[in-house]
Amino acid sequence: MPLAHNYAGAPQQLDRAAVLKRMKPWLEDAGRAKLGQNAKYDTHILANYGVRLAGVAHDTLLQSYLLESHQRHDMDSLAERHLGVKTITYDEVTGKGASRISFEQVAVERATEYAAEDADVTLQLHQALYPRVEADEKLARIYREMEMPLVTVLFSMERHGVLLDTGLLRDLSREFGEKMGEIEKKAFDQAGQPFNLNSPKQIQEILFEKQGLKPVKKTPSGQPSTDEESLAELALDHPLPKLILDYRGLAKLKSTYTDKLPEMLNPKTGRVHTTYGQAVAVTGRLASNDPNLQNIPIRTTEGRRIREAFIAAPGCKIVSADYSQIELRIMAHISRDAGLLKAFAAGEDIHRATAAEIFGLDPKDVDAEKRRYAKVINFGLIYGMSAFGLARQLGLERSAAQQYMDRYFMRYPGVADYMKRTREEARERGYVETVLGRRLWLPEIRGGNGPRRQGAERAAINAPMQGTAADLIKMAMIAVDRWLAEKRMKSRLIMQVHDELVLEVPEPELEAVKRDLPKLMGGVAELAVPLVVDVGAGPNWDRAH
């Protein structure tokens, strides 16, 4: 419907307020089924005009994602792939780059063709894709009970947004900037000349050409690398690489977080509103963008201070609840390995237990270094590691790493069997699946060349664990959202970070949330191991851990 075209000579159009008034009852009637391609987006647009879209029964974006998560899901690609139709692209209608015009400037006739095709193709895609989803009972269930209900949960989270302490971020920016200036001076001094510390190319010239240091490794394009691992090694013998490392750490925090986040505040709400991608990650995980709230620093002290800026509204607290060791627990569940099951059942420190098995010790005799080794091995297993990768990670000879792996698989034969089975199954069927039946296709497990096939094998090992964890937390988000609604509570989900849910909770509801949230999250599935959830509350995200 043409409502807002405003170019010179635009024809008279329908009155927007009148159209919205007439359509609002239908749009808001949950009993009137609607179909969309990425309906979460349309829900936002209508919400901007006071319409609470309800009754979205189907979404072709999510149908495509469940059928083929490894493919593209934009409408132009879907039309081409499933209908053999070459659609009018948005770029064709509006132009792109500097000469792009707004949709209001597009001729009504042209806009009509584009918009009508949009609706037509969406329905045709639904007719092509939905039967294929329904044909697989497990996929149909994930679609109906997980992905579709999740849309409204994500919409609410995005709409609600996250409050930031901009004063703190400004202070941190200044502090980081001052430190960077000091480091820069010292670096120029060491280099004997000024250079751009943000430029890998210039760093490379200074270190490897001017100072003649020996490159540690090369980038994919064949240049000597200046990445963290390389600089850390060079820093053992030279002062400049350490300065560059320190500078880089601060530059990252400042440019990506303390400078950028305040710029992304919505002036109307005073909050940042991320967008969750529900059809991006091939494993079933969510993604977060503009801003990405799933990669806020935590590992360093300085980075951690940025989390203090994620605050609750007055009278509220931030509550964070995360699944403990969820992927290893899922590995125990899928493999049914007796040793792993027993360790989790007993509530043991899993890395300590692993170290005890590998090194043949009593758990109480495991020292910090052996526990660290076991932790690296446990993570490596989830990623489908090779002896080479483990050796590199631990700084060992490959043969030594191989011995650790052999001992691990001797002690946990169920895991060894699972890895073998998964590789075989992936090769036979061309896909792997999560516990609930979400599929990940691996075209390269057969077709690819050596390295690519091995990459596909590692993805095959990892995907069932990462994907099952994604399934579980999605179920939890739906359960938590329903619980809050049923109890008429004012607490709101505000972030999801893969194994963690973050809520903004009014103080009167704090005890109830801390008590019931872990139960809800832990109760989404009956696995062969307990699902443990740790919960904390505080004035900001950092203190909620």
Place this chain on the structure above:
DNA sequence: CATGTCACG
């Protein structure tokens, strides 16, 4: 737009 780098789980 490609590249290199680095933040997270």
Place this chain on the structure above:
DNA sequence: ACGTACGTGACATGA
């Protein structure tokens, strides 16, 4: 002989 741990998003540089 080479490259090798899974999945993401965003920044600055420089062509």
